Amino acid sequence: MSADQIIIRDEVSEDVSAIHELTKIAFAPMPFSAGDEQHLIDALRADGELPVSLVAELKGEIVGHIAFSRVWLNGNPGDWFDLGPVSVKPDLQSRGIGSQLINHGLEQIKQLGAEGCVLIGYPSYYGRFGFRHDPDLTFNGKVNANFQHITFVGETPKAKVTFRACLSQSHATSSLRKSPRQGKHKNESNFSLLPKRYFHRQSLQPLVLTSKETSTRPRV
Ligand SMILES: CC(C)(COP(=O)(O)OP(=O)(O)OC[C@H]1O[C@@H](n2cnc3c(N)ncnc32)[C@H](O)[C@@H]1OP(=O)(O)O)[C@@H](O)C(=O)NCCC(=O)NCCS
Numbered sequence: 001m002s003a004d005q006i007i008i009r010d011e012v013s014e015d016v017s018a019i020h021e022l023t024k025i026a027f028a029p030m031p032f033s034a035g036d037e038q039h040l041i042d043a044l045r046a047d048g049e050l051p052v053s054l055v056a057e058l059k060g061e062i063v064g065h066i067a068f069s070r071v072w073l074n075g076n077p078g079d080w081f082d083l084g085p086v087s088v089k090p091d092l093q094s095r096g097i098g099s100q101l102i103n104h105g106l107e108q109i110k111q112l113g114a115e116g117c118v119l120i121g122y123p124s125y126y127g128r129f130g131f132r133h134d135p136d137l138t139f140n141g142k143v144n145a146n147f148q149h150i151t152f153v154g155e156t157p158k159a160k161v162t163f164r165a166c167l168s169q170s171h172a173t174s175s176l177r178k179s180p181r182q183g184k185h186k187n188e189s190n191f192s193l194l195p196k197r198y199f200h201r202q203s204l205q206p207l208v209l210t211s212k213e214t215s216t217r218p219r220v
Pocket of ligand 1: 087089
């Protein structure tokens with residue numbers, strides 16, 4: 001597969017079940033997953049809350065997907081977005097498809113007037129796209145080291161960010177979305193379940209799941 005064989009395009013109605021299945025299989029091995037990411041996308045779409053939904057197509061097959069929805073800042077709707085879920089078919093990961101989806105998606109939300117974008121995910125992965133953690137921008141009012149943002153317009157606001165209802169419910173059940181102090185022991189053991197490839201470089205930091213200590217201590 002070469003990068004130029006991948007087509008990134010908006011989803012169409014015929015893609016819906018393929019997106020559901022792809023998301024399910026991509027997240028299934030992830031220890032932080034609540035197992036409901038595919039349902040979140042369906043719920044956002046059903047609620048008309050999926051302004052950007054892109055697929056990566058390879059030879060007619062859907063091999064990647066990314067969703068963006070709008071968030072509230074301090075209880076007000078605005079022009080900030082949430083990135084995710086994002087999925088790539090497991091046997092095609094680490095070939096740049098996720099990066100293409102993220103870069104295209106960020107461009108697309110800018111076209112919609114986005115002032116910034118938040119996400120909850122791996123700092124070591126999303127940092128390469130310019131995402132950073134800032135304690136002044138909180139997830140539901142709580143500081144979470146996995147909560148990151150990129151600002152497109154002006155200064156980064158000091159704000160409490162809240163998500164669409166279905167996303168908020170999921171965030172409450174995913175270990176990645178809990179504040180680092182919660183579920184310490186569970187998350188510690190989750191590290192050992194992460195696929196080895198996530199740590200294949202010394203420079204890559206593992207997920208910040210439980211404490212400041214885990215964010216800085218290399219695991220391999
Ligand atoms: C995360 C995901 C979308 C990335 O897609 P991808 O096509 O594999 O990503 P790319 O090929 O663009 O980038 C691969 C790079 O990201 C790195 N990477 C992937 N997952 C990573 C992680 N969890 N932590 C750190 N780095 C990671 C790879 O090591 C690789 O590094 P390299 O470029 O230095 O070789 C994909 O791995 C996936 O679907 N994962 C399962 C679902 C998931 O976890 N989604 C994100 C939730 S936050």
